[in-house]
Amino acid sequence: MAIEQIEKLPDVSFIDDDINLEGIQKQMVQDYKDKYHEETEEDVTLERGEPISLILYACSVQIYQMYMFVDRAGKQNLLKYAYGEFLDNLAALKGIERTAAKPAMVTIRFTLSEAQPGATAIPAGTRVTDGTVYFATDEYAEIKAGETTVDVACTSIETGEALNGITEGSIQTLVDPIPYVESVTNTTETDGGADQESDESLKDRIYIAPSRYSTAGTEEAYIYWVKTYNGNIADVKVGSNNPGEVDIVFLMDDGIPSQEMITGLTKYITDPNIRPLTDKVVVKAPTAVNYNIELTYYINSSDSGSVATIQGEVSKAINEFVTWQQSKIGRDINSSELIKRITAAGAKRVEIKSPVFQKIGDTSIAHLASRSVTYGGVEDD
Numbered sequence: 001m002a003i004e005q006i007e008k009l010p011d012v013s014f015i016d017d018d019i020n021l022e023g024i025q026k027q028m029v030q031d032y033k034d035k036y037h038e039e040t041e042e043d044v045t046l047e048r049g050e051p052i053s054l055i056l057y058a059c060s061v062q063i064y065q066m067y068m069f070v071d072r073a074g075k076q077n078l079l080k081y082a083y084g085e086f087l088d089n090l091a092a093l094k095g096i097e098r099t100a101a102k103p104a105m106v107t108i109r110f111t112l113s114e115a116q117p118g119a120t121a122i123p124a125g126t127r128v129t130d131g132t133v134y135f136a137t138d139e140y141a142e143i144k145a146g147e148t149t150v151d152v153a154c155t156s157i158e159t160g161e162a163l164n165g166i167t168e169g170s171i172q173t174l175v176d177p178i179p180y181v182e183s184v185t186n187t188t189e190t191d192g193g194a195d196q197e198s199d200e201s202l203k204d205r206i207y208i209a210p211s212r213y214s215t216a217g218t219e220e221a222y223i224y225w226v227k228t229y230n231g232n233i234a235d236v237k238v239g240s241n242n243p244g245e246v247d248i249v250f251l252m253d254d255g256i257p258s259q260e261m262i263t264g265l266t267k268y269i270t271d272p273n274i275r276p277l278t279d280k281v282v283v284k285a286p287t288a289v290n291y292n293i294e295l296t297y298y299i300n301s302s303d304s305g306s307v308a309t310i311q312g313e314v315s316k317a318i319n320e321f322v323t324w325q326q327s328k329i330g331r332d333i334n335s336s337e338l339i340k341r342i343t344a345a346g347a348k349r350v351e352i353k354s355p356v357f358q359k360i361g362d363t364s365i366a367h368l369a370s371r372s373v374t375y376g377g378v379e380d381d
Contacts, residue, residue: 003204006080014074015067024067025060032056079206083199091202094209098202099231101159104193105260106135106186108171112148113182119145120180122152127175128184133163135171135190151187153260161232163193164254191258197231222269222281226250229268230261237286237329237363245280249363251329256285256365288367289360291325291333293318295352296374297342300381310346311375317345318373325366333358333366348379 029046036044046053075081082090088098108128112120120143125136135154143150156163171186205227208220219238226236226248235251248269250257257265266283268274275281299310321338325331335357339350360366 003200003207006203006207009080012075012078014071019064019067021060021064024064025057028056028060028063029053079203082203087199087202087206091206094206096202096206096209099194099197099228101196102192102194102230103156103159104133104135104163104166104190105156105258105264106154106166106171106190107151107188107260108135108137108154109149109151109185109187110141110143110174110178110181111183111185112143112180114180115146115148116143116180117145119143120178122150122178122181123176125176126152126178127157128154128171128186129173129175130166130171131173133158133166133190134175156190156193159193159195161193161195161253164189164191166190188258188260191252192230192232192261192264194230194232201227201231222246222248225269225274226265229265234327235329239362244278245282247363248281248283249286249329250283251286251327251365255326256288256367284363286329286363286365287361289333289358289364290367290369291355291358292369293322293338293371293373294354295338295342295350295372296376297347297350298376298379299346300348301378302381303346303348304378306346307378313345314342314347315373317341318371322368326368329365330360330362331366332360348381351376 032046032052033044036042046056076083076086077090079087079090091098110122122137122141122143124138124140127134127136129135134157136157138153138155141150141152166186166189168187168189169185172184174181174184205224208224222238223236227233230252232253233250234253237247237249239247239249241247248265250265252261262283262285266281269283270281297314299307303310318338318341321341324337325333333355335352335355338355339352342350
């Protein structure tokens with residue numbers, strides 16, 4: 001990711017490295033003594049609690065803060081350090097805006113009590129809910145004469161990542177009654193909702209933004225546009241196996257994208273203002289490669305007083321490994337990484353049956369199928 005390249009850039013400072021609060025305080029006291037001697041030809045001793053000392057110390061704090069503000073102001077002009085509204089202004093120089101929060105998407109099935117002799121209209125904007133989150137149909141649909149169901153794409157009325165993950169079958173309330181419609185239910189899990197784009201994601205897009213100026217459909221240009229579509233897109237792979245054909249494989253922060261996300265991104269990325277005229281773009285989810293975790297770990301006897309704590313840390317380390325393993329497309333299944341994390345969490349050693357190291361394809365993602373973790377007890381150091 002571009003953000004990794006940004007973080008590797010050299011650190012810079014807009015003030016001298018030796019400027020610190022203590023140094024400023026000492027210098028101000030010395031300047032006072034020197035000036036006093038110059039005017040009176042007498043030496044003066046300043047105790048820390050004297051009024052003059054307190055005034056000098058208070059002024060030195062303000063001066064030091066001004067130095068810090070100068071340093072921060074300078075750094076906000078650099079991509080590595082900019083944040084918030086400062087970063088928004090840097091983005092504007094590239095003609096980029098922070099991606100707004102996005103609604104979640106879902107497919108709702110409308111079911112009639114019985115087939116009707118004529119078509120049953122489902123108006124655009126018809127609302128449904130799970131009792132907490134409200135969704136509305138994206139466009140007009142109808143249940144044809146003689147049929148009893150129709151599936152309709154819906155979008156949440158509110159926005160945000162928290163709207164994702166409403167499980168299949170949880171949305172069952174029709175807010176706007178329609179004659180003869182007996183029930184509604186979601187046939188897919190809600191997905192695609194996103195919070196306002198984070199600073200890290202925006203920095204990433206600013207860094208690769210010049211690629212979008214290309215009219216040849218470069219890899220980075222496609223990555224830029226994919227990440228612009230939704231701030232929750234974690235990784236993108238762009239390739240071409242056939243002339244004129246561009247394959248885009250993408251991954252969400254919470255895993256494999258839904259069909260709604262794939263459809264939405266396809267529509268967005270094939271816009272004539274984005275896609276080069278001769279490119280045929282195919283958007284896909286990564287292929288899941290299943291793996292299992294089956295292991296036993298042991299703890300040093302000298303750590304017997306911290307067994308419960310270490311067990312908690314080991315469990316956390318395994319969870320973090322699972323997240324790490326599935327957060328990048330094409331990342332090989334790496335048992336050594338798992339062992340390293342468990343021992344770093346406090347385990348003495350690990351007996352691991354699975355996973356074993358396995359290379360996976362460039363457009364695949366590791367997916368945990370099962371997990372069996374056993375605590376083997378304490379052993380002599």
